[in-house]
Amino acid sequence: MIPAGSLLAASGLRKAYGLTTALDGADFSIHPGEVVAVMGPSGSGKSTLLHCLAGILRPDAGTVRYDGRDLSALSDAERSALRRSEFGFVFQFGQLVPELTCLENAALPLRLTGTKRKDAEATALRWLEHLEVADVRHHRPGQISGGQQQRVAVARSLVTTPRVIFADEPTGALDSLNGERVLELLTKAARETRAAVVLVTHEARVAAYSDREVVVRDGRARDMAGVHGAA
């Protein structure tokens, strides 16, 4: 059962790595412009859920529908193309190419979709300005702070004006102040561009930036929207 009007929805997802079951019948849905936190303890399957939703992993069972399309019916190349053009990604760390400058890193998704370097970098620069890191655009990731790196990564996730942004513990490596600023900028930008955000986190303060939370426990995702009313 997939809620009407949802942009990205999954039902009955199952995924096992060898003997370990990461997902055991997880459901999920998100509307355009919505920020949904995926919460749960470590090892509960949060990241696996995100990877399945983003078409990075193919679930063993269940369906993921994005904008009316069944992701598991798409080929690897088609899913890659989807990730390039319609999705954005922010991970916890180690995601910037160390040899490229911040500007080049931020422009990378656009370049991957075939945009000319000049245009890609112009767009990337606007986003770096938006995220208050335009001054380090010619630095390499190794030369700037973790908070700045993460802002560059957020800028990178936004350059293609994606419809869904997947953020996997985006502030996990940052202190509170930097982490909150990054979250603020990310959710603000997402709301401005009406992008949906899937925010994987185990921190309540991070989840507080969402509109709604989904809790993953033992490989099952529970949407908490109805819980409050029942209590």
Next chain:
Amino acid sequence: MSIAHTLLGLLEAGPRHGYDLKRAFDERFGHDRPLHYGQVYSTMSRLLKNGLVEVDGVEAGGGPERKRYAITDAGVTDVEQWLGRPEKPEPYLQSTLYTKVVLALLTGRPADAILDAQRAEHLRLMRDLTRRKSSGDLADQLICDHALFHLEADLRWLELTAARLDRLSKEVQA
């Protein structure tokens, strides 16, 4: 929270009327419980008696709210000592929640549901605070952060409890 010390601290910035003091207090600290004028008056007279404030001037018309108060040197020292003195940590045992969880287990109800409901409620409040924080000024941000960290601590306790439910249920039923 010590209202006397808070009012003293507000006076450090400069002399104020009682009315101003109430307004400043409400703005910064009284979101949930605004002060009564009576509270301000009684506190000020106690401080006057102890020599921590003095009357700086009285406006025509009389009445306690027309008095302008200024902090004395002794008052400044007192604020300083208060700020430097650590608060006694409260063993904030989550007694109500704890009782609920244990009772649920004893009566065979799903404690998970209680925890989930509580988390949803906590998060709802946390979202409000987060929104307020992003639109408020520095003082708002500080006070919201304070509440957020406490709520987060509660939630972490909840998470831990959820993880320990198995063990807890065995101990309770034993």
Next chain:
Amino acid sequence: MARPEPTTGPDSPGTDSTGPDSPKPDRPRPTGPTGPAAWARDLAMGARFAVTGGRESLLRTALVAIGVGLGVALLAIAASVPHLSAAREHRENARSVNDEGNSRSIKASDRTLLYQAVTTDFHDKPVEGALLRPEGPLAPLPPGVSAMPAPGEMVVSPALDDLLRSADGKLLRERFPYRVAGVIGEAGVMGPDELFYYAGSDRIRPDAPHGPGIHDATVRIDRFGHEEGGDPVSPVLVVLMNMTCVVLLLPIGIFIATAVRAGGERRDRRLAALRLVGTDIRATRRIASGEALCGALLGLVVGAGVFLVLRDFASGITIRDVAVSPADLVPSPALAALIAVAVPAVAVLVTLITLRRVTIEPLGVMRHTAPRRRRLWWRLLIPAAGLALLLPLFGGVTMDPYAGDASTYQVAGGGILVLVGIAALLPWLLEAGVARFRGGPVSWQLATRRIESNPGPAARAVGGITVAMAGAIAIQMLFAGVQGEFVEDLPTHSQMMGVYRGSTPAEARSYTNSFRATQGVRDALVSVEQFAHKSDRPATGFTGVTVGDCDTLRRLARLDSCRDGDVFIADAPDRSAELLPGTALSMEDRPYERDGRKPRTYEWTIPASARTVQAVEDPLGRYHRGVLATPSTIDVAALPDPSTEVAIQLEPGNLEAVERVRNTAASIDPLMRVHRMGGVRKESNYAMIQQALLVGTGLLLALIGAGLAATTLEQLRERRRLMSTLAALGARRTSVVGSVLWQTAIPVALGTALAVAGGLGLGWVMLKVVNGTVRDWLGFLPVVGVGVGMIALVTTLSLPAVHHMTRPNGLRTE
């Protein structure tokens, strides 16, 4: 660090601070050994890390050991060359005989032996041997032969034995009318594939007429063993040999230095961890040295093993038509010791230099990669110095082996400097080049930025390739340029010529018939020739005198009429004989047959009746310009030095006919030598060097290619997370593969371009030095092909890893 603090806390129950185990507070705590003890401890610790430090350490040690091992194996082969040539020379000397004139002083006795060297070819491989006729029971036995072959018997080398037994050897069996009585032992054979034999004879005589070659005489000997002064080597050859050594050894050095650095980043991280527990900087250097030393020593062991394996393939290498015997491939002790000492020393040295560029702090590794831009000027200085050595020598080195020239060292030195300079220029070129590459597709951007941020590994890996390639191109050019001096380019493969001692015109006639009757022969002509000069002009005015019956002479010139008693003067179409009837001619024997006696001479005058005629082509397409005489006009028996010349035209492409002609010749006399006029005969030393260059360069490039692939794989493994992230971002696999491809292709392409430019330049300069002309500007194309192949190889080898790593599963590992 390990000593617990003497506190009174609950964790340390022994609270009595005066106890024997607790140091007094005022006594300094032990800080570990110093001096040589510290050295030993740290080196040992490093060695232990190398072998017991877990999977990563083992992998690194294995990489170093294999890399160093392969390099060492090549060095060991190079170090074996002196012994190899010495051993061969020794065996060759042991079986050769003194056939110079003074041997005639030996009187016949029961301890003498008549010896006649014979030679033939089978399928273009020489079959050498000797006819033996003992003059008594105590006659000497050749080395490796246990019993003298009786007349009609032969003893053969193992390879010849095999050949004669095989189906391939059928035609050769017909050539030897002998029964195989035994096999020659190792001491009498140059190499495992040498075709050699001794045949017993009762026909050879010491006073038989001398054949046309130096060794064509039967000699009397009382022992085997003769020091043959080796042919003096021409300076050009020395230059070539030196250059070949440099071209092969320099990249090996670079390769070993590169191999030692394999996995250095991981080592640095481990050293940082050691710093955290209190190791000082000097100790970390010692530990790293110990690790490098251990890797290098293991590399020596691996190298020895690889060498022993490679040695068995040595028989695939032939030197002067004879394969190398694996047993001869033994490194000379001095060189082996040098390798054993130098390689570990280099390993430690390189490690220390590498460590100087990083600061290992307890919390991590700082790399001094700050904007230390590479400078150009000193890099240009090296090849400039090389050119400065070479330029004054233009035209200064000759082919003349007797010219004796000290400037060969100058040439080699100049060449080395130019090559080293090319290696030094490469990192600069790479850095400067990559910095200019802006834009381009994502894969290109990723690759160029990667190289830009850390050009060292790429430059080092490709440095070896560049030197090897540049050297190969230069030497190849040099070969092509000087080869003309050594190679007779003969008309076709279907012509054969032969020489034999003088015979009578009647014999010549019957030989002609024999050859004509041989299957596969189209045309054959045997004539008797004598060299002559005008009696009044001894030093010039040379001409040939051909004696034959009218049938024979008609084949050599257009004759209107001919009968015995006629003499003709034949003009070639392009040049007249410059002889007139009545000219007096003198004929002499050759000086090396005289043994001090007076020259035998024969004076003869061209009769006044001689007619001038036009020469026509013989079966070999030659014109016999000069005197054509019928038998009765000249006393053939009195000719001092006649030779019989055989000219044969075969059916084109009929290789069997070649062997049949040789069989016919052998049936006339084993001493008659016939050879094909087709193909290219090179001076054997050149062939050897060229082959060494080819095999060596091939091995080297394969080695460097494998090293490059290993480096690429290691880099990929370290960037696994990044790869997964790129995949998650939706990067096409082709983009990722492309970046790996470019990362190899850009340095290799730049290196190849530099190698081609440098190689052609060096080749041209060297040719100028030896007075050669450039014959082959395109000789670099195969080298470019090798470069492209290397790019393909490395990329292909890394494909599975890329495939594996671009699966986004790599994101899952936290």
